[in-house]
Amino acid sequence: xxxxxxxxxxxxYILDGWDExxxxxxxxxxxxxxLHNPNSVQFYRDASGQDWLYIAETExxxxxxxxxxxxxxxxxxxxxxxxxxxxxxxxKYGGWHLTRTxxxxxxxxxxxxxxxxxxxxxxxxxxxxxxxxxxxxGGNSRVFARGLRNAVSIKFIGDKLYATNQGSDHLGxxxxxxxxxxxxxxxxxxxxxxxxxxxRIFADPKIKRRGACGGVAKPDxxxxxxxxxxxxxxxGQNADPIFVNSFLVSLHGSTDKxxxxxxxxVSVQKGRRSRDIVTGFLQxxxxxxxxxxxxxxxxxxxxxxxxxxxxxxxxxxx
Numbered sequence: 001x002x003x004x005x006x007x008x009x010x011x012x013y014i015l016d017g018w019d020e021x022x023x024x025x026x027x028x029x030x031x032x033x034x035l036h037n038p039n040s041v042q043f044y045r046d047a048s049g050q051d052w053l054y055i056a057e058t059e060x061x062x063x064x065x066x067x068x069x070x071x072x073x074x075x076x077x078x079x080x081x082x083x084x085x086x087x088x089x090x091x092k093y094g095g096w097h098l099t100r101t102x103x104x105x106x107x108x109x110x111x112x113x114x115x116x117x118x119x120x121x122x123x124x125x126x127x128x129x130x131x132x133x134x135x136x137x138g139g140n141s142r143v144f145a146r147g148l149r150n151a152v153s154i155k156f157i158g159d160k161l162y163a164t165n166q167g168s169d170h171l172g173x174x175x176x177x178x179x180x181x182x183x184x185x186x187x188x189x190x191x192x193x194x195x196x197x198x199x200r201i202f203a204d205p206k207i208k209r210r211g212a213c214g215g216v217a218k219p220d221x222x223x224x225x226x227x228x229x230x231x232x233x234x235x236g237q238n239a240d241p242i243f244v245n246s247f248l249v250s251l252h253g254s255t256d257k258x259x260x261x262x263x264x265x266v267s268v269q270k271g272r273r274s275r276d277i278v279t280g281f282l283q284x285x286x287x288x289x290x291x292x293x294x295x296x297x298x299x300x301x302x303x304x305x306x307x308x309x310x311x312x313x314x315x316x317x318x
Contacts, residue, residue: 001037001307004091006098010035012055014071015312023314029071036060036086039099039152044108044136052136054110056100059086061112061138081138084114085125094119094169097150105156110134113163115150120168120192120207129191131163131183145181147189147216153293154183157234164229164249165219167195171205173259177222178229180249190216198222220270221247227262228252231293233302240300240317243267248277250291250304257287265291265304278304278315 002009011033017026036057043066044052053066053073061082064075089095097115104110116129123129126143131151133144144161151163161183167176168191176195194201194213199222201213223229230252235243246267253262263282266274281289290308297303301316 001039001098004098006037006058006086006096008034008036010038010057012038012041023316031071032073037098040101042102042104044104044110046136054102056102056112058098058100059084061100061102079137082112082132082134082141084112084127085117088117089119095121099150099152101152101154103154103156103161104136105161106159108136110136110138111144111154111161113148113151113154115152116191120170120204122192122207131161133185144185145183145187145189147191147194148181149191153229153231155232162232162234162247164232165189166228167225168192168204169226171195173226175225176202177219177225178227178251179219180221180223180229180232180247181217182220184217187217188215196222221249221268223249223251223266223274224261226254226256226259228254230291231304233294233296235296235299238299242277243300245269248294248296248302249274250294252290252292252307253282253287257282257285263287263290265294278313281306281308 012031014029014031015025038057040056042054051066052063054063060080062078062080064078067074095118101113112132114127114130129148130143131145134141148165150166154163163181163183165179167178175197179196192207193204193209194216196219201216203213230250232247232249234247246269248267250265251262264276265278267277268274289306292305292307295303303314305312
């Protein structure tokens, strides 16, 4: 994405020639330009052995045939396999939520997160504030999970789909939580009727529904309000001791820097307090970085993006 305005200046880059010892990519190539707020790409190989590249933009999900080694698209006829609403209240009012994020299950099912159109409202379109499930060609689409105001990051770890979710902004600066879930099919995660505070579900003071918050799922993990939980990855039993059996989660930071929460990467396990791993992106009166997505490289190293400066960082044990 170019920035948080609605534009068609997005780019997909190829990062190539990884030098493990030096910790840098040798070559950065623009693969596609002029895209509508691209946030997520995924590769998928179908039963015939054909590779596909999936690109999530605000208003659509497209796929095109991909040939290994290409630096520009060789398939000039992309297939649009899903469309999404591309209007709503602007970002500064806590809505619209321009990102669409894509993940594939080990079984080959395709999942797409679609954020809400607003900070707090009853949506008219059922795809808003959900994670959708569909076949790899876009068929058999259904709502997999609902009540997620903005699940910016979704990712399969094993056979389970996990998601971070950003809470509403109209209840003060102390609540609700930013939340993290292992998503279950058909589950209701509450928004806009119910929220989480310190992991406990409470009803919205204005938007009510029959049954109140009965059946709303509690978060597996939660983070301070306005810290903006985004990208994550998981380190298992064979990881470095500092990461073992832990999720690394990027806390992008509050839009209002005076609130001062987030701007760091934390390590967390269910039932335990989070541990700071990378900090320092908020200096007195100044934002110098906003951690965004995380990609595990090995047992003791990972990459993360900073969408404030446009930098990709490598973190590893010396």
